[in-house]
Amino acid sequence: MSGKPTEEIERVAIRFCGDSGDGMQLTGTKFTEATALAGNDLSTLPDYPAEIRAPAGTLAGVSGFQVHFSSADIRTPADSPDVLVAFNPAALRANVEDVRPGGMVIVNVDAFTRKNIQRAGYEDDPLPALGDRFEIVEVPITSLNRAAVSSLGLGSRDADRAKNFFALGLMYWLYNRPMEPTLRWLESRFEGNVLEANVRVLKAGHAFGETTELFPGSFIVPRAKIQPGIYRNITGNTAMAWGIVAAGVQLQRPVFLGAYPITPASDVLHELARYRHFGVKTFQAEDEIAAISAAIGASFAGNLGITTTSGPGMVLKQEALGLAVMTELPLVVVDIQRAGPSTGMPTKIEQGDLLLALHGRNGVSPVPVLAAYSPGDCFHTVLEAFQIAVTYMTPVVVLSDTYLANSAEPWLIPDVEALPRRPVEFHTEAEGFQPYQRDPETLARPWAIPGNPGTEHRIGGLSKEDVTGNVAYDPANNEHMIALRNEKVQRIAQEISPIEIFGSDSGKLLVIGWGGTHGAITSAVEAAQEDGLSVSSIHLRHLNPFPPNLGEVLGRFDKILVPELNCGQLTPILRSEFLVPAELMAKNQGQPFKVQEIRDRIGNVLDEEVR
Amino acid sequence: MAAAASKLTSKDFQSDQDVRWCPGCGDYSILANLQRVMPELGVPRENFVFVSGIGCSSRFPYYMNTYGMHTIHGRAPAFATGIKATRPDLSVWVVTGDGDGLSIGGNHLLHTIRRNVNVQILLFNNRVYGLTKGQYSPTSRLGMKTKSTPDGAIDHPIDPLAFALGAGATFVARTIDVHTQHLQEVLRRAHAHRGTSFVEILQNCPVYNDNEWLEVEDRKQRVGAALVLEDDEPLVWGSEGSRAGIRIHDGVPSVIELADDHDAVAKGVAIHHERHETPAYAFALASLQRPAFPLPIGVFRAVDKPSYGELLEDQVATARSRRGEGDLAALLNSGDTWEVTP
Numbered sequence: 001m002s003g004k005p006t007e008e009i010e011r012v013a014i015r016f017c018g019d020s021g022d023g024m025q026l027t028g029t030k031f032t033e034a035t036a037l038a039g040n041d042l043s044t045l046p047d048y049p050a051e052i053r054a055p056a057g058t059l060a061g062v063s064g065f066q067v068h069f070s071s072a073d074i075r076t077p078a079d080s081p082d083v084l085v086a087f088n089p090a091a092l093r094a095n096v097e098d099v100r101p102g103g104m105v106i107v108n109v110d111a112f113t114r115k116n117i118q119r120a121g122y123e124d125d126p127l128p129a130l131g132d133r134f135e136i137v138e139v140p141i142t143s144l145n146r147a148a149v150s151s152l153g154l155g156s157r158d159a160d161r162a163k164n165f166f167a168l169g170l171m172y173w174l175y176n177r178p179m180e181p182t183l184r185w186l187e188s189r190f191e192g193n194v195l196e197a198n199v200r201v202l203k204a205g206h207a208f209g210e211t212t213e214l215f216p217g218s219f220i221v222p223r224a225k226i227q228p229g230i231y232r233n234i235t236g237n238t239a240m241a242w243g244i245v246a247a248g249v250q251l252q253r254p255v256f257l258g259a260y261p262i263t264p265a266s267d268v269l270h271e272l273a274r275y276r277h278f279g280v281k282t283f284q285a286e287d288e289i290a291a292i293s294a295a296i297g298a299s300f301a302g303n304l305g306i307t308t309t310s311g312p313g314m315v316l317k318q319e320a321l322g323l324a325v326m327t328e329l330p331l332v333v334v335d336i337q338r339a340g341p342s343t344g345m346p347t348k349i350e351q352g353d354l355l356l357a358l359h360g361r362n363g364v365s366p367v368p369v370l371a372a373y374s375p376g377d378c379f380h381t382v383l384e385a386f387q388i389a390v391t392y393m394t395p396v397v398v399l400s401d402t403y404l405a406n407s408a409e410p411w412l413i414p415d416v417e418a419l420p421r422r423p424v425e426f427h428t429e430a431e432g433f434q435p436y437q438r439d440p441e442t443l444a445r446p447w448a449i450p451g452n453p454g455t456e457h458r459i460g461g462l463s464k465e466d467v468t469g470n471v472a473y474d475p476a477n478n479e480h481m482i483a484l485r486n487e488k489v490q491r492i493a494q495e496i497s498p499i500e501i502f503g504s505d506s507g508k509l510l511v512i513g514w515g516g517t518h519g520a521i522t523s524a525v526e527a528a529q530e531d532g533l534s535v536s537s538i539h540l541r542h543l544n545p546f547p548p549n550l551g552e553v554l555g556r557f558d559k560i561l562v563p564e565l566n567c568g569q570l571t572p573i574l575r576s577e578f579l580v581p582a583e584l585m586a587k588n589q590g591q592p593f594k595v596q597e598i599r600d601r602i603g604n605v606l607d608e609e610v611r
Numbered sequence: 612m613a614a615a616a617s618k619l620t621s622k623d624f625q626s627d628q629d630v631r632w633c634p635g636c637g638d639y640s641i642l643a644n645l646q647r648v649m650p651e652l653g654v655p656r657e658n659f660v661f662v663s664g665i666g667c668s669s670r671f672p673y674y675m676n677t678y679g680m681h682t683i684h685g686r687a688p689a690f691a692t693g694i695k696a697t698r699p700d701l702s703v704w705v706v707t708g709d710g711d712g713l714s715i716g717g718n719h720l721l722h723t724i725r726r727n728v729n730v731q732i733l734l735f736n737n738r739v740y741g742l743t744k745g746q747y748s749p750t751s752r753l754g755m756k757t758k759s760t761p762d763g764a765i766d767h768p769i770d771p772l773a774f775a776l777g778a779g780a781t782f783v784a785r786t787i788d789v790h791t792q793h794l795q796e797v798l799r800r801a802h803a804h805r806g807t808s809f810v811e812i813l814q815n816c817p818v819y820n821d822n823e824w825l826e827v828e829d830r831k832q833r834v835g836a837a838l839v840l841e842d843d844e845p846l847v848w849g850s851e852g853s854r855a856g857i858r859i860h861d862g863v864p865s866v867i868e869l870a871d872d873h874d875a876v877a878k879g880v881a882i883h884h885e886r887h888e889t890p891a892y893a894f895a896l897a898s899l900q901r902p903a904f905p906l907p908i909g910v911f912r913a914v915d916k917p918s919y920g921e922l923l924e925d926q927v928a929t930a931r932s933r934r935g936e937g938d939l940a941a942l943l944n945s946g947d948t949w950e951v952t953p
Contacts, residue, residue, distance in 0.1 A: 037949050181947055228953045232946065242942065249939045256697050276930035278937030281696060281923060286722035290689035293682065293719075297662070297693025300680055301701065305693065319683050327680070413948065416940040450678040450694070450701050453657040458626070458672050460681025470628065471673065 003210065005217040006176065011070035012221060013078035014171065016164075017095045018087030018108075020063040021053050023164040028065025030168055030185065032408050034177040036233035039223030040069040043519065045077035045592070046406045050263065050346045057111075057119040062094040071222040075374075075519030077407060079594035085167050087111060087141070089120035096130060105134045106170075108163070110142035137214050141166050148204035149197045158194075162201040169205025176220050179206060227412060234411040236375035236404035237264070240308075240334060241271035243382035245278050247304055247332075249416075251386060252423040254279040256298035258291035258307045263346040264405045265336040268308045288313035292320040292333065299329045300459070302426060302449035304386055308334040311353050312343065315360070321395055322361040325485065327459040328436075328445050330389035332382065337401040337515075339590040348590025349403045351515050354569040357397040358544055364482045366489040368392075369543040371399040373518035376411035378404060381541065383419070388492055390424050393444040399543075401565075403592050404516040430454020435469040443488035445469075493545040499553055503529055503536030509606055510557035511537040512582070514570055517563055517593055524598035535602050543570070551578045561585055561605055563598055619650035626676040632667060633741075637788035637814035641735065642674055644791055648798045649677075654702045661704050662691045664711040667742050668735040668814075671706040685716025688723035691730045692919075699920045702802065703730040709750040710740045713769055717749075724778040727806035729918040731798075734771050735788075735812050739820035757819075772897040772911060775809040776890045782808040783893060783911040788815060789828050793839075793908060800910055806918040813908075827906050836901065840909030842885050845875040846896075848905045856880030857904070859895050866904065885913040 014031070018024045025046055035042050045066040054061030068078035080100040086092040088111040099105060107127065117125055127136055145163040146156065165182075172179050179202060186198050209215055234242075248255040259269040259282065273282045281298075285291035292307040299305035309317060314335040324331045337353045339345035357369045368388055372381040378400055385396040427433065427446030435457040436445050448455035457469065464481055465472035472478070501510075502522055513521040518539045525537040538553065540546065554560060554574070562571040563585040571584040585601050587593055624646040632638045649659065659677035663669035665684035672679030678701075682690045687705045695703045705723075712720050712734045723730070739757070740746040746759040750771065754763040775783050782804040786797040794812070801808035813824040826836035838848040838857065846857035847869065854869040859881045867878055876882060887893065893912040899905065 033947060037947055039949060039951065223951075226951055228951050230944065230948050230950050232944070232948045245937070245942065246939055249937070254697065256693060258693060275937060275942075276927045277934040278939075278942075279927065280937075281927070283692070283696060285689065285692075286718055289686055290692070290719055290722065293686040293689035294693030294696070296682075297680070297690035298697040299693075300678075300690075301660070301694045301698040303697045320686065323683050413943050416943065450660050450698065451657055453655065456657055456677050458661075458675075458679035458681065460672070460679075461683060462681065 004215070006220050007217055008220045008222060010072055010221070011068065011074065012083065012175065012219065013066060013068040013081045014083040014085065015064055015066040015081035015095060015098070016085045016167070017062055017064035017091035018164070019056050019091070020049055020051065020061045021056065022063070022087050023161070024048070024063045024065050024087075027164045027168050028067055029408075030182045031171060031177070032067050033181050033233055034172060034179070035067060035069045036231070036410050037181055038177055038221070040071060040221055041074050041224040041226055041410060042067060042069040042408070043074055043077045044068070044408045045403070048347055057088055057090050057116050059090050059094050059120065062091050064091070064095060069221055071224050073224065073226060075523050076592070076595055079596050085171065087164075087167070089117045089122060089126065092126065093120045093122060096134070099134060101133060103134055104137060105130065106137045106139055106167075108141035108167075109138035110140045139170070139208075139214065144204065144208060145201055148200050152193050152197055154193060154197060159197065162197050165198050165202045166205040166208075169202040170209045173206045173209030174215060174218050176218055179203070226410070229412045231410045232413055233408050234376055235406060235408045236372065236378045236400055237267040237336070237406065238271055239376050239378040239411065240382055240400060241268045243379035244268070244272060244306060245275050245280060246379065246419065247383050247386035248278060248280060250383065250419055250421045251304060251390060253302065253304050254281065256295060256303045256305050257282045258285050258294040258298070258305070259283070260285050260288045260291045260309070260313060262288070262310045262313045264338055264402045265308045265310045265313070265334070267405070268334065268336075288316040289320060292317040296320060296324050296327075296329055296331055299324075299331050300327070300449070302447070304332075304390070305330070306332040306334065308336070310336050310338045310346075311340050311356070314353055314356055318360045321367065322363070322365045323461045324395040325361070325365045325367060326461050326464070328393045328485070329395070330386075330393055330447070331395035332385045332389055332398060333395060334382065334398045334400065336405050337399060339402070345590045347402065349401055349516070349565060349592055350588065350590065351401060351517070351565040351569065353399060354514070354543060354566070357399060364486065366486050366544070367395050367397050368489055368492050368545065369397045369399065370541055371515040371543055372404055373515060373539050373541060375404050375407055375409050379414070387420060387422050388495070390447070391422065391444065392442050392488055392492055393447060394489060399515055401516045426452065427455065428452050433457075434467045435459060436464055436467050438484070443484060443491055490545050493548045496542050496545070496547045498549045499538050499547045501536050501538055501553065504534070505536070506556035507536055508534040508557065509536070509559045509561060509602060510554065511535060511561045511563065511598070511602065512540065512570070512574065513537065513563055514540040514543060517565065520593040520595050520598055521563055523595040524602060527595065527599050528602045533602060533606055535606070540570070554578050554580050559583065559605055561601065563587070563593055563601070565593070619656060621646040621650060623656060624649045624676050626674050628673050630674050631670070633818050635815070635817035636667070637737065637816070638668060638671070638735065640788045640791070641733075641794065641812055641814065642671065644794045645798060646675070648795050651799070652702070652802050658700060659702050659704070660694055661706060662687045662694065663706045664716055665742070666708040666711040666740070668706055668708040669711060685711050685714070686719055687711070688716065688719040688730075688732065692723055692726070692728050695728055695730050695920055696923055699729070699924060705730055705732040707732065707734050709734065709736045709738060709748045709771065713749040713771060713774065720774070721778045724775055724780045724807045724809060726919040727779075727781055727916055729806055729920050731801045731808045731810065733810050733812055735814040736771055737814045737816035737820055738823050739816050741816050741819055745819035770897055770900075771811045772809075773894060776894050776897060776912065779890070780809045780912065781806040781916050782913050784809070785811045785813065785908050785911065787813045787824065787827055787908060790833075790908070797910065800913070804913060806916055826901060827908065836905055838899070838905035838907045840883050840896075840907050840911065842883060842910070845880045845882050847875045847880060857899070859892070862891055862895050864895050864899055864904065885910050887912070888914065
C-alpha cells in the first residue's frame with residue numbers, strides 16, 4: 001500500500017493507446033487480469049487497426065485498449081475514458097477527444113518530439129492547449145524506462161520494448177492493483193535479461209508513482225458486490241472455444257472444427273487447436289468453403305461438426321450451409337461479425353450479418369440463428385446451438401461480433417455438473433430404417449452413421465422424397481418437404497424460455513436488442529428508468545425462431561425502439577412479422593453504442609410523445 | 612464383420628435406384644467394375660462411404676448401396692477429408708470429373724492430395740461438361756468446338772495426372788472405363804495404398820464428346836496406342852513387328868523403335884519404377900500424350916508417406932498421454948480465478 005493518501009472511488013475507465021507495435025493490447029490485457037483479481041466488475045474494449053505494424057507514429061497505426069472497472073455492476077467499457085495513457089502524439093490525437101472533460105491524460109512526453117508531433121498532424125505541441133480541458137500529466141516514460149534497465153546491457157531497441165510495462169506499473173500503483181499476476185505471467189513467459197528487464201521496469205513504474213510529485217495520491221476501487229461464486233476473466237472468443245469443448249463433453253461426441261484464418265475469428269481456432277486431449281480435432285482448411293464442407297463431412301460421420309468465421313467467410317459458406325439444410329445434418333456455424341461491406345474494417349464492430357444468416361442462401365433454406373449477448377454468454381450460446389443442432393438435425397448459426405470476441409468481463413465459472421447434458425444417440429436399428437423418417441415431436445430425421453450395418457443410405461443436395469430421401473422431382477412432395485423443414489425449425493421455439501423483461505411488463509417504450517449491444521442498451525434503459533421514464537428492454541438471444549411470447553410482449557408497449565449496429569436488420573423483421581411500428585436506431589461507425597446515445601434516444605422517443 | 616464382408620457379392624453394392632446415365636456412357640462400366648471389386652476388399656459394406664460433387668459422375672453414390680454423400684460442386688474432397696479425419700475406420704471414395712475436380716474444385720483436389728488424406732479419388736475424365744450439356748472442360752483439347760467455344764477453346768488443357776503429381780500425390784494411376792481387368796486391378800491397388808490414391812479413369816461421353824479415347828478403349832487399337840505400365844518392367848508397347856520403347860534422358864522422353872529380337876533395356880529403354888522418391892520420372896510419363904507417344908496406363912507412382920489421418924491421430928494420442936483425458940471443470944477453472952463471497 002502506498003505511503004501517499006488514497007481516495008476511494010466507485011468506478012474508473014482507463015484507455016491505453018500507442019503505436020500498434022507498442023504492446024497496448026498486452027498492457028490492457030494484463031491490467032484487466034490484475035483488475036479481475038482485485039475483485040472489480042469490469043468490461044473492456046480493445047480497438048486496434050487491421051495493419052500489423054502501420055508506420056510508427058502515424059494515426060493509422062494507433063492501437064487502444066479501454067478497461068472500465070467498478071465496485072458496482074457494470075455492463076459496458078464506458079462511453080468515455082476518465083484516464084488516457086498516450087504513448088505518442090498520434091495516439092493522443094486519435095483518442096483525446098473521447099476523454100471526459102477534466103479527465104486525466106498521461107503522456108509519454110519523451111515521444112513528443114517535433115517530428116512525432118508533426119507526423120500526428122499537429123502543427124505545434126498540443127499539450128499546452130489541452131491543459132485547459134484536461135489534467136495533463138507529463139511522464140518521461142522512454143527515458144525512465146531506459147534508466148531502469150541501463151545496467152542490463154540491452155540495446156536501446158530492446159530496452160524500449162519494455163516501456164509499456166513501465167506505464168503498466170505506474171497504473172498499478174495509481175489504482176492499487178496487485179502486480180503478482182503480471183510478475184507470474186512474466187516468469188512463465190520469459191527468462192534471463194528479458195525477464196529481468198520487464199520485472200525491473202514494471203516495479204520502476206510502480207515506484208515512480210509512489211515517489212513522483214506528479215501524483216498526490218492513489219485511488220482504490222473496492223471489490224464489486226456481485227453474485228457469489230468462483231470467477232475468471234474471459235473474452236468472447238475464449239468463451240466460444242470453451243463452449244465448443246464443453247459441447248463435446250456434454251453431448252459425448254468428438255468435436256471437429258473446420259476453419260480458415262479470418263479476423264476476428266481466428267482466435268477460436270487457435271484456442272481449440274490446444275485441446276486435442278479432449279478429442280477435439282481442428283482442421284485449418286484451404287478456404288472457407290472447405291472448412292464448412294469438412295465440418296459437414298465430419299457430422300455425417302457422427303461428430304460434432306463446427307466451422308467458425310466472419311462476414312466475408314460467411315458469404316462463402318452459404319452454398320454448403322444450404323446443403324446442410326437439405327441433408328438435415330447437425331452443424332454449428334459461428335459468424336463473428338465485423339464491419340463490412342466487403343473486407344470493410346476487419347477489426348471493427350458491426351451487426352451486419354443477421355439477414356445474411358437468415359436469408360443468405362438460394363431457395364427456402366431455414367436455419368436457426370442464435371446471438372450471444374456478452375463475452376461469457378458465448379460459452380452458453382454455442383453449447384445451446386449444438387444441443388439444438390443434434391436434437392433437431394439442423395445446422396445452427398451462432399452470431400457473435402468483434403466487440404464480444406475481443407472484450408473481456410469477469411465470468412462466473414459454470415458448475416459443469418449443472419450444465420445441460422444431452423448425450424447423442426444414433427439410430428442403429430436397420431429394420432424399417434428410412435433416412436427421412438421424422439421424430440413426431442421434433443421432426444428430426446434419424447442420425448445413422450457410417451459403420452452401422454443395415455442403415456446404409458445416400459444423402460445429397462437434390463430434392464428429397466419424404467421418408468425415403470430418394471431423389472424426387474414430384475411437385476407436391478417438394479412443397480411438402482419445404483414446409484416440413486420450415487416447421488422443424490419453428491418447433492425449436494418449444495425449447496425457448498419466455499422472454500425476460502428488464503423493467504415493467506408493460507409501458508410506453510420497449511427497447512429491443514440482440515447480440516453485443518446488451519450492455520449499452522441495458523445500462524441506458526436502467527438510467528432512463530432511474531429518471532422516471534416508462535421504458536423496459538428485452539434482449540433476443542433467439543433470432544430464429546423467436547421466443548414464443550415475443551409478439552405478446554411487443555403488444556404491451558406503445559412504442560418499440562431497436563438499436564442496431566447496422567442499417568436495420570432485426571427492425572424490418574419485427575415490423576413484418578408482428579405488424580408493429582418498430583423504430584430503428586442505427587449506428588455504422590465500427591464502434592459500439594455509447595450508453596448516453598441510447599439514453600438520449602429513449603428520451604427523444606418519449607418526449608415526442610409528450611409533445 | 613470380416614466374415615460377413617467376405618460373403619458379399621457385387622449385387623450387395625447395387626442400390627435400389629434406377630441408374631440414369633445416357634445409353635453408352637462409360638460410367639456404367641466403371642460402376643459395374645467397382646461393384647465387382649468392392650466385395651474383394653475385405654471391408655464391411657457399412658464402412659464404405661462414397662462422396663461426390665456435381666456432374667454426371669457425381670451421381671455415382673446414389674447407385675452404390677453404401678453410405679454416400681452427393682455434395683456441392685467441386686467440394687467433395689473437402690467433405691471426404693472431414694469424414695476420414697474423424698473416422699479413420701472408414702473406406703472413403705471420392706468420385707469426381709474433369710470439370711468438378713479440376714475446375715471449380717481444383718483447390719480442394721490440390722490440398723487433399725497435398726495432405727495425403729487416406730481416401731481414393733476417382734476422376735472420370737471425358738474432357739467435356741456433360742450435365743450442363745456440352746461446354747468444354749479444363750481437360751478439353753485446345754481448339755475444341757463446343758456450345759461455349761464456337762470458335763474453339765483457347766485455354767491450354769491440364770493433364771490430371773500432372774496436376775496430381777504437382778500436388779505431391781503419393782499414388783497416381785490412369786485406367787480406362789471399358790478395360791475391365793485393368794480398371795479392377797487399379798482400383799484394388801488404389802484401395803491398398805496408404806494416403807491419397809488419385810486415379811484418372813478415361814471415360815467416354817457418347818453424347819457430347821464421343822470416341823475421345825477410342826484409340827485406347829478399342830481393344831485392337833489399344834496395343835499400338837497404350838503403354839501398359841508394369842513395375843520393374845521396361846516401358847515397351849506395340850505388337851509383334853512394331854515394338855517400341857520409351858527412353859527418358861534429362862527428364863525428356865523419346866521413342867526408340869525396337870526390332871522383335873532387341874533387348875529393350877540394352878537399347879536404352881527406361882525401366883518403370885513406381886517408387887521413385889522424386890516425382891520427376893512420373894511427371895515425364897504424364898507428359899506422354901497422343902499422337903506423338905503412347906498413352907501410359909497403370910500405376911505411375913506409388914510411394915509411402917504418412918497420411919494426414921495418421922499424423923492427426925498421433926497428435927491426439929500424444930496430447931492425451933501428456934495431458935491426460937480432457938477435464939472440462941479443470942479447464943474452466945484453469946489460470947487465475949477468484950472467489951466472490953456473499
